[in-house]
Amino acid sequence: MAFAYGEVWLRPLEGGLEWTASPDDVEPVPLSESLSPLVAEANRRSVEPL
Numbered sequence: 001m002a003f004a005y006g007e008v009w010l011r012p013l014e015g016g017l018e019w020t021a022s023p024d025d026v027e028p029v030p031l032s033e034s035l036s037p038l039v040a041e042a043n044r045r046s047v048e049p050l
Contacts, residue, residue, distance in 0.1 A: 013037050 002009040007020040014037070 003023070006023075008023050008026050009018055009020055010026070011018045013034070
């Protein structure tokens with residue numbers, strides 16, 4: 001989400017409470033892993049009635 005004050009600020013993809021972590025304790029998420037929940041949500045919305 002952000003990097004500030006020497007900490008990484010994180011939030012679940014689905015939304016929710018933020019938390020902080022040390023930059024040494026986090027690693028990038030592979031693109032395929034980060035896109036999967038977003039694609040699933042887009043697919044779900046595409047079949048919902050208006």
